[in-house]
Amino acid sequence: DGGITQSPKYLFRKEGQNVTLSCEQNLNHDAMYWYRQDPGQGLRLIYYSQIVNDFQKGDIAEGYSVSREKKESFPLTVTSAQKNPTAFYLCASSKEAQGDTYEQYFGPGTRLTVT
Amino acid sequence: AQSVAQPEDQVNVAEGNPLTVKCTYSVSGNPYLFWYVQYPNRGLQFLLKYITGDNLVKGSYGFEAEFNKSQTSFHLKKPSALVSDSALYFCAVRGRLTGGGNKLTFGTGTQLKVEL
Numbered sequence: 001d002g003g004i005t006q007s008p009k010y011l012f013r014k015e016g017q018n019v020t021l022s023c024e025q026n027l028n029h030d031a032m033y034w035y036r037q038d039p040g041q042g043l044r045l046i047y048y049s050q051i052v053n054d055f056q057k058g059d060i061a062e063g064y065s066v067s068r069e070k071k072e073s074f075p076l077t078v079t080s081a082q083k084n085p086t087a088f089y090l091c092a093s094s095k096e097a098q099g100d101t102y103e104q105y106f107g108p109g110t111r112l113t114v115t
Numbered sequence: 116a117q118s119v120a121q122p123e124d125q126v127n128v129a130e131g132n133p134l135t136v137k138c139t140y141s142v143s144g145n146p147y148l149f150w151y152v153q154y155p156n157r158g159l160q161f162l163l164k165y166i167t168g169d170n171l172v173k174g175s176y177g178f179e180a181e182f183n184k185s186q187t188s189f190h191l192k193k194p195s196a197l198v199s200d201s202a203l204y205f206c207a208v209r210g211r212l213t214g215g216g217n218k219l220t221f222g223t224g225t226q227l228k229v230e231l
Contacts, residue, residue: 004158040124042205042221043159058218090158103149104219106158 003027004107006091011112021076021110023091030096032074033104036060037088049074050096078112085114117142117208121222128196128229136191136225138206147209148189149219150180152202159205165189176200196229203227
């Protein structure tokens with residue numbers, strides 16, 4: 001988990017409220033990613049960003065929003081439009097270089113529970 | 116579109132015995148393959164990757180994986196399992212994103228349980 005921090009570790013919200021999950025990295029990586037993990041489903045990509053001030057939708061972006069104002073930060077907002085927000089959320093980062101394939105490094109995750 | 120299959124939800128092995136966690140993939144173009152491990156309520160830790168070259172890839176904590184192009188497999192192995200290896204293991208394949216960059220597609224995970 002070294003180099004990527006996510007806060008808080010556990011988060012509880014009432015239905016209808018927006019909530020923002022924090023992700024910070026000090027690895028000087030260009031690319032950052034948000035995944036959602038549900039039991040038995042593996043990880044699914046929500047949003048990704050290759051460079052500051054630019055981000056793209058992943059496979060399950062509906063009901064989520066992100067920003068990338070700084071290289072080291074990539075916060076994720078879970079909006080009230082997300083129909084089933086309770087999940088374990090993982091942030092990751094990687095180097096990005098054309099022609100090379102770098103592994104992604106993951107943060108410790110935030111477990112969000114919405115009731 | 117790329118995909119990964121991990122056919123076993125759980126693998127049980129006795130400590131000291133060899134272990135294998137299976138993974139098959141589907142991807143157009145050259146496969147770039149990864150294994151990650153996850154301990155309870157933690158993030159994923161990178162174990163190893165195959166990009167090109169030798170079909171046997173060595174990684175962290177004594178793990179290795181064998182790339183088999185004809186069988187489109189990338190099984191994770193360890194010669195002698197430890198109780199501390201008990202965790203959730205994910206296989207992943209890299210694909211290209213429409214907007215550029217790398218996308219990892221993950222399998223559903225295999226729970227490894229190593230018993231005394």
